Amino acid sequence: MNLQIFTTGGTFDKLYYDALSDFQIGDPTVDDLLREARVDFSYRVDSLLKKDSLDLTDEDRALIRDQVAACEHRHILIIHGTDTMTNTAEALRGIAGKVIVFTGSMQPARMRQSDAPFNLGLAIGALQLLPDGLYIAMSGQVFEAGKVRKNRSEGRFEGQ
Amino acid sequence: MNLQIFTTGGTFDKLYYDALSDFQIGDPTVDDLLREARVDFSYRVDSLLKKDSLDLTDEDRALIRDQVAACEHRHILIIHGTDTMTNTAEALRGIAGKVIVFTGSMQPARMRQSDAPFNLGLAIGALQLLPDGLYIAMSGQVFEAGKVRKNRSEGRFEGQ
Amino acid sequence: MNLQIFTTGGTFDKLYYDALSDFQIGDPTVDDLLREARVDFSYRVDSLLKKDSLDLTDEDRALIRDQVAACEHRHILIIHGTDTMTNTAEALRGIAGKVIVFTGSMQPARMRQSDAPFNLGLAIGALQLLPDGLYIAMSGQVFEAGKVRKNRSEGRFEGQ
Amino acid sequence: MNLQIFTTGGTFDKLYYDALSDFQIGDPTVDDLLREARVDFSYRVDSLLKKDSLDLTDEDRALIRDQVAACEHRHILIIHGTDTMTNTAEALRGIAGKVIVFTGSMQPARMRQSDAPFNLGLAIGALQLLPDGLYIAMSGQVFEAGKVRKNRSEGRFEGQ
Numbered sequence: 001m002n003l004q005i006f007t008t009g010g011t012f013d014k015l016y017y018d019a020l021s022d023f024q025i026g027d028p029t030v031d032d033l034l035r036e037a038r039v040d041f042s043y044r045v046d047s048l049l050k051k052d053s054l055d056l057t058d059e060d061r062a063l064i065r066d067q068v069a070a071c072e073h074r075h076i077l078i079i080h081g082t083d084t085m086t087n088t089a090e091a092l093r094g095i096a097g098k099v100i101v102f103t104g105s106m107q108p109a110r111m112r113q114s115d116a117p118f119n120l121g122l123a124i125g126a127l128q129l130l131p132d133g134l135y136i137a138m139s140g141q142v143f144e145a146g147k148v149r150k151n152r153s154e155g156r157f158e159g160q
Numbered sequence: 161m162n163l164q165i166f167t168t169g170g171t172f173d174k175l176y177y178d179a180l181s182d183f184q185i186g187d188p189t190v191d192d193l194l195r196e197a198r199v200d201f202s203y204r205v206d207s208l209l210k211k212d213s214l215d216l217t218d219e220d221r222a223l224i225r226d227q228v229a230a231c232e233h234r235h236i237l238i239i240h241g242t243d244t245m246t247n248t249a250e251a252l253r254g255i256a257g258k259v260i261v262f263t264g265s266m267q268p269a270r271m272r273q274s275d276a277p278f279n280l281g282l283a284i285g286a287l288q289l290l291p292d293g294l295y296i297a298m299s300g301q302v303f304e305a306g307k308v309r310k311n312r313s314e315g316r317f318e319g320q
Numbered sequence: 321m322n323l324q325i326f327t328t329g330g331t332f333d334k335l336y337y338d339a340l341s342d343f344q345i346g347d348p349t350v351d352d353l354l355r356e357a358r359v360d361f362s363y364r365v366d367s368l369l370k371k372d373s374l375d376l377t378d379e380d381r382a383l384i385r386d387q388v389a390a391c392e393h394r395h396i397l398i399i400h401g402t403d404t405m406t407n408t409a410e411a412l413r414g415i416a417g418k419v420i421v422f423t424g425s426m427q428p429a430r431m432r433q434s435d436a437p438f439n440l441g442l443a444i445g446a447l448q449l450l451p452d453g454l455y456i457a458m459s460g461q462v463f464e465a466g467k468v469r470k471n472r473s474e475g476r477f478e479g480q
Numbered sequence: 481m482n483l484q485i486f487t488t489g490g491t492f493d494k495l496y497y498d499a500l501s502d503f504q505i506g507d508p509t510v511d512d513l514l515r516e517a518r519v520d521f522s523y524r525v526d527s528l529l530k531k532d533s534l535d536l537t538d539e540d541r542a543l544i545r546d547q548v549a550a551c552e553h554r555h556i557l558i559i560h561g562t563d564t565m566t567n568t569a570e571a572l573r574g575i576a577g578k579v580i581v582f583t584g585s586m587q588p589a590r591m592r593q594s595d596a597p598f599n600l601g602l603a604i605g606a607l608q609l610l611p612d613g614l615y616i617a618m619s620g621q622v623f624e625a626g627k628v629r630k631n632r633s634e635g636r637f638e639g640q
Contacts, residue, residue, distance in 0.1 A: 034278075037282075038300070038316060040300055040317070106198055117277040118199075118277045119281060121279060121282035121283075122285040125282040125286040140198070141161070141288065142289065156198060158200065
């Protein structure tokens with residue numbers, strides 16, 4: 001597997017930034033997590049955006065779509081904020097010949113307790129087995145895009 | 161997915177036990193990891209053994225086989241030491257109608273930096289997509305049992 | 321040593337609260353940290369406030385002062401946000417017969433990388449050796465209150 | 481404070497070494513911990529030995545003594561295995577004009593839950609306040625060397 005990873009921001013990469021007493025989105029953590037996970041495949045990480053997913057614009061989604069469409073590899077992982085992950089997935093409809101999996105996390109990867117490393121494994125386990133299409137890997141499950149929603153009050157993704 | 165998890169020991173569950181200044185196998189960590197990962201499916205954890213996988217006997221493997229064969233669920237995850245994971249997989253040959261995935265880790269889940277949560281996600285992402293059979297999920301990859309070996313000097317699993 | 325610990329909030333106890341994609345002050349973490357540290361002395365933790373220290377009012381400081389003055393023990397540790405830690409220390413001037421040490425952290429204790437456990441140790445090492453008075457333990461140093469300020473741009477406390 | 485830190489091995493610096501399914505003493509972790517703690521004083525770390533403290537010989541203790549005696553700084557922190565920490569302290573008797581504090585940990589610093597960062601803070605808080613002498617900072621307390629023992633079954637240091 002030759003994996004292309006695009007990061008867009010979201011909770012996954014949030015850090016605690018003291019001077020403003022605020023969380024902000026830091027550099028992508030995925031490379032550290034993959035080294036910790038001792039993965040043995042080729043991958044490349046490109047940071048496209050560093051935004052809370054509630055702040056993503058149509059232009060941002062057009063940028064993501066262009067990058068995904070132009071990517072030479074078949075396997076694409078997109079790390080994305082959970083709040084509008086399903087919207088961005090819809091914006092990628094119609095890109096053929098690719099397995100595109102979104103994941104993110106409910107707790108930042110930089111927290112002591114986080115779903116980020118597990119979710120990354122979940123997405124990568126799914127990526128190499130799925131047929132071409134758009135998917136969301138969250139809450140320990142792999143969903144087809146369009147058949148999943150975030151249940152915000154329960155803090156999980158569920159099929160619909 | 162109704163997931164049955166069997167733990168057998170191995171590095172995954174090792175803890176540092178001071179009185180002997182030695183690592184020993186502790187209680188299974190998988191339940192804590194799955195809560196941290198906020199998974200939303202039914203699972204059950206049974207601790208069958210607490211052994212370094214180099215110490216597993218034929219009787220131990222017969223026990224694992226019996227438990228797997230008797231399990232009512234189709235999806236089975238086995239957490240196992242990496243050194244003889246492939247041997248135990250061979251001992252389960254011929255069990256029909258089940259997706260059986262082995263995983264483990266090179267660093268204990270209780271370490272600050274460990275491949276355990278990622279590997280757990282990898283195995284669970286694969287489990288729900290694979291056809292019936294025996295598999296090993298390690299090093300960021302999903303291998304069919306019988307077509308993989310541990311490269312001990314490199315600290316990874318690779319196809320063969 | 322019979323240690324009274326008062327928590328008031330601040331970065332030390334911040335958690336990441338997903339539904340708002342924001343941080344909030346959670347339950348005190350000090351008890352978990354002291355168990356992890358395997359301390360062997362008597363202590364009691366009382367949570368007085370759960371506030372960012374920029375939001376502390378005169379009433380809040382009067383409450384802290386009343387609680388400290390009424391405390392039967394000589395050794396008092398106050399976990400406090402770093403931004404106005406020195407102000408609250410000034411508000412405790414004149415309380416006799418007590419060793420009062422403030423500490424806090426620049427990164428939440430719940431982060432993977434945090435100064436919180438070290439700072440807690442620093443404060444407790446100092447507490448049992450200091451004469452009566454008001455002190456701030458931060459940045460690996462023990463300062464007398466009134467002779468220290470937070471250098472916000474450098475993210476550290478320094479003598480003045 | 482100009483702090484000289486000597487590391488000698490022990491549980492503090494243990495790592496899990498997979499190829500042998502065993503633990504070994506790794507590179508000193510103290511520098512990472514001090515950066516995480518955001519300390520603001522000068523320090524220097526020298527790794528003298530990488531041994532379980534049960535394996536320290538008279539020659540090893542002579543080496544430690546020589547290095548401590550030759551050190552130009554007044555403040556010296558020694559990171560040491562807990563099992564014979566008190567013996568090495570005795571071997572340093574008679575070195576004048578220095579504050580020498582030993583610390584270590586019951587759980588490796590590389591574990592998710594460890595007393596190492598707290599103990600490091602405890603020792604450093606004590607170091608800057610103590611008069612010249614030999615001390616042990618463990619279990620949340622600061623002991624004079626010669627008046628403390630490790631209670632192995634309880635996993636703590638206690639006065640005697």
